[in-house]
Amino acid sequence: MASVTHSGARSGRFRISRRALPYVLSLPALLVCIGILIPFFTAVVYSFQRYRLSQPWARQFNWGENYLNFFTDPGFWNTLKISLLYAGVTVTLELLLGLGIALLLQRRSTVNNFISIMLLLPLMTAPALAALMWKLMTNPGFGILSYLASLVGLENFRWASSPDTALLTVVLVDIWVYTPFIMILLLAGLRSLPTQPFEAAALDGVPRSFVFFRITLPMLTPYILTATLFRLLDSIQQFDIIYAMTQGGPGDTLTVFQVEAYLNFFQSTNVGRSAALLIILWAITYTLSNVFIKNWLRLRERARGEA
Secondary structure (H helix, E strand, O other), X not given: XXXXXXXXXHHHHHHHHHHHHHHHHHHHHHHHHHHHHHHHHHHHHHHOEEOEOOOHHHOEEOOOHHHHHHHOOHHHHHHHHHHHHHHHHHHHHHHHHHHHHHHHOOOOOHHHHHHHHHHOXXXXXXXXXXXXXXXXXXXXXXXXXXXXXXXXXXXXXXXHHXXXXXXXXXXXXXXXXXXXXXXXHHHHHHHOOOOHHHHHHHHOOOOHHHHHHHHXXXXXXXXXXXXXXXHHHHHOOOOHHHHHHHOOOOOOOOOOHHXXXXXXXXXXXXXXXXXXXXXXXXXXXXHXXXXXXXXXXXXXXXXXXXX
């Protein structure tokens, strides 16, 4: 009788532990969510405050005044324009270059595999370190790129120190660092495509341009959208390359969102305005993510014949 009672109690504890197991297993994910949400909502609260580190006694809620001030601030619209321009130019050029290189390396061979590994070297370099390296290479006194530019008639080319060429210079650095990322994603996509449509097109003597635009490109579109989404979200939040090379200058030439928020926080000590800028940046990236993910899901459903 005692053994039956003991067995029943142990069975009851076992049922309780099985019920608690899902909650215990999901606890790390819950803690991570809390760890993410606390800084986010802290920034939201700060963005609705008039808060300067140099004037802590004047801290108070201004209920959206930081956001309303942006609409009448030409500097904000300049920041928005530069951020979108920088992201659009870098992502477009990196996508074209990455796709071109992936097509060249599509065929599996020892040489192509070696070249694809070597092309990944810039991606293994920290962006800030790459920016400093390019800063040395574009130095007008001893930089090798300045020397090469002088050979083609571009004497005293000012690279990142001129408002006319600063954007071009940081775009070149961004392309050098991140094109391998898009290349490796698209190369994986190309090598995973089914071979039957291409073999049938080859038997029918279909021109290569037709195969590329009507077979390769549509089948590769989900990979292109994925690579574009990752790079677009990263480019529009770019900070390390731009700040390491130009500190947002000359003047306000390259004051993208992250740089402007950094300067507002650490130079102007304006926590409220800095937080509001970052919340606006979050809203932009959230909207872009939703647009890309909806398009990606629509393409996937179309590929499955569900739409």
